[in-house]
Amino acid sequence: MTERRIVSIWLPRLAIENWQRRNADWPEDLPLALATAGTHGQIVHDLNRAAMESGVSKMSRIVDMKTICPALKISDADHIGDTKWLARLALWARRWGPWSTPDGTDGLLIDTSGADHLFGGEPAMLIDIQDRFASAGCSTRLAIAPTRGAAWGLARFGSERAISKTDPLPYVAPLPVAALRLDPQTLLLLRRLGIRTISDLVAVPRLALMRRFGRANLAENPLLRLDQMLGRRPEPMASPEPPPRYLVETRLADPVMDPSDWLPGMIKDLCDQLAAQAQGCRQLRLSIFRVDGVGCDVTARTAAPTREAGHLLRLFDGKLENIDPGFGFDVFRLTAEAVEPLNAAQPGLDGEDTEGLALARLIDRLTARFGADAISRPLSYESHIPERSQILGAPVSDAPAPLARADRPLRLLTPPEEIRVLYAIPEGPPGAFIWRHQTLRVAKHAGPERIAPEWWHDRSGTRLRDYFRIEDPTGLRLWIYREGLIHDGRGAAPRWFLHGIFA
Template sequence: MTQRHAHQRIVSAYFPDLSMDRWRRITAQQRTLPGDDVPVVLAQQGSHGPIIYALSTAAHARGITQGARVVDVQAIHPDLHVEQADMQGDQALLTRVAHWARRWCPWTVRDDTDGIVMDVTGAAHLFGGEPALLRDMGVRFKMQGLTARLAIAPTRGAAQMLARYGKASTICGVDESAAHLAPLPVAALRIDADTIRLLQRLGLKTIGALDAVPRVAMMRRFGKMTEDRNPLILLDRALGRSADPLNAPADAQRWLVRARLPEPVIDPIPHLDALADDLCAQLAKAEQGARLLRLTIYRVDGEWRSRDVATASASRDAAHMLRLLIGKLEGIDPGFGFDLLTLEALRVEPLSQHQDRLDGSRDTSADVAALLDRLTARLGPEKITWSAWCESHLPERVEHTRPALSHAPADAPVLNRDRPLRLLAPPEEITVLYAVPEGPPARFRWRRVAYLTARHEGPERIAPEWWRDRPGTRLRDYYKVEVTDGRRFWIYREGILGDGRGDAPRWFLHGVFE
């Protein structure tokens, strides 16, 4: 927490087009952007359909407003280009920008959903003074593809208000807050719409007019409001009459070890042992374990190459890490050699110290996790999976696979003994040789072999899942069938005669009973 004093200097960076800037930067890497004259909007889901969340410059020029329904705007502007907003991605970007901004000062924090605040007290002279500092910020934000409005003032509230409602790159002196804020509208206090309307009905449309009213009379109206909604408390903070400290979160700890080599080498394996030991020692002190590792080699020609390794459970076993890393080095191009290696734990989890069993037995769960790690490192995450379960009427949708390293194993389901354990994926169509009315086929052919039905049980009707299946999907009638050689099959008829959803019903074999 920074301490407030007489010469505190706060910078507010306001990003009015954060969502649109981010969308434009990502889209430009994938496809051609719409023309500058095409109105582009980002939409989010509202109570009555999609509503506009962010707008491009062309959309602003046509009078389109935030919060309008997309269908209403499309009726007026048929050429409207609509994309889906990603608010979570926008906020993640804002968090990264807040930490990246610590290149200018050690205390930075997010400002709600559209800006960041920086305490640059004692740091401006390092960049040539406050005007040069603001210019450097503006240039670097532009290089990142962000449109920024900047202001510097003695308090956080004043800087926020000037960045949003003042002139571009405003610099407010220590004793100039009242003069700079006086012409701004009361909406600059960032209060709710009802309070703004109340102040305007009272004739208090600017900050200066609100500050001139006797405080006792105004406190009777706003005294019961919370601090974040009370315009008088917010005004006192902006003018420096009450404290408004900046609580900046600490930097995320990086778990990184380096090996600087006196001369370039080609083979990284001899140096991995020491790197893994150093990293595990760091993790052990903090009682953390690595879930995702990244090995990076920096070549003498300025290029770099990296390899990522994931683990099924948190680990700080140096020998295990070494085996995983060695298995990922095949195909890495060292160029003319490299003189720097880094090993970083990108994702960690708490891992308390534990004692081995006194009876000398092994921890089988740890052995399974190590096996999953080695198989995944060798074959790839999409090859090593285990089953997950979900509620569904259709048998083939009950089970699906997930990567073993990124998902925990699912609890074993309650088995339905009336259904086979082994299902064919997809079900295989069978040829009916002799049909029985209102029952399973008396003779059928599957995989070029003819079978004669000895007995059967059923049907079990399973209707389509209307919320997932396409219109016209046909229902199924399942039968348990035992043929003359003793084998039992699970077959179904897709559709019934006269259902209006296709031609004659088709028969499929879906499972085999053990």
């Protein structure tokens, strides 16, 4: 079994670097502080190097820092924007492992178990992570360990790019107790007790500590935090989404401006993976990563499971041209997010695909061109009245096809069009009638099919219908009905309507 390896990435200057990323024209020698609300007024949330060299410090009151540095400029901290930027960096960091997640407000976690050999080992992987974050304008401190707690503590209080092996205790023992992720009140109490490092905490009898902290919550209990750090107590890492089963990734040594040249080969490789497991794709996601840390996703959905590379490639037509390349793309990832069983199918004797498959591909191309909400199919609805038996429902990729009746036309007129009968046949359809200024004669007919009103929907005076399928001498097949019966007490003479046209 592969040993668990967690990389902790600390971004100590996340807020100011995110502000500088959005305000690239700000002079580097002009002191700047980001302000946030404090107990006694605004305090310094983060600051640039010019402000740091001028004596400004974090968590100090703004009014006091203005006294020390009169040239200090103040801007409001954007906590929401920083959180969004951290989430985007967590997605971008998945190039080093499929599981990654933000850690607090200034850190990231990546589960790289079994992946370090792709980068030349753990030391080389940490150097690669730090260099790429630096290229994206982010200062980092890194550490890798078998537990989340050990990696967190080493990243913030250990040596540069610290690496902890199977037993983390020898590596974390010299660290201060602040590496245990405890609240300030607990840290102050430990210092008053003379416990300053993790080795000091380990040397204290456990029973004595349990008497003092046994009922404290996680952030106030150094024993629970120590057990998590040493791997004695599990601490799962919640990744925002499960890892994909079918994935193809392309990494480029040099950035490119257009991913189109690599997409056909990636789709073919993904279809080969699906074919090996007798699966078909229902949703594809192309993730494109820029060298500056910005990523974007392009999604394509299908109406039926498929693994035909040419058809899937056409679904991305026109979707890649408007993506801002920035300084270029260097990683492409294609994922089959929704799959279904799909056995091999034999084409027809003429070599063509079946009619249902051709319709599904047409729906896919229309959906890709106009959007999933622009195309829908009718859904079956429980009603005897023909115009109520179907409603427009979900997008075609989600909705099951309604069951078609052979004795009813697929095309209905909305609303039904009244026809003028020239002469009628008792208990049967008219012998001839006028519709749209043309006279039609009935050569053949079948029926009637009687449909009564739905008393829970219709008004009390609604009349029943007798439907007939008729055909004129030219082969035109129509669906007509008589509304009402003679002497039914619900109106005058019955009226005739044309409701549908057979193909």
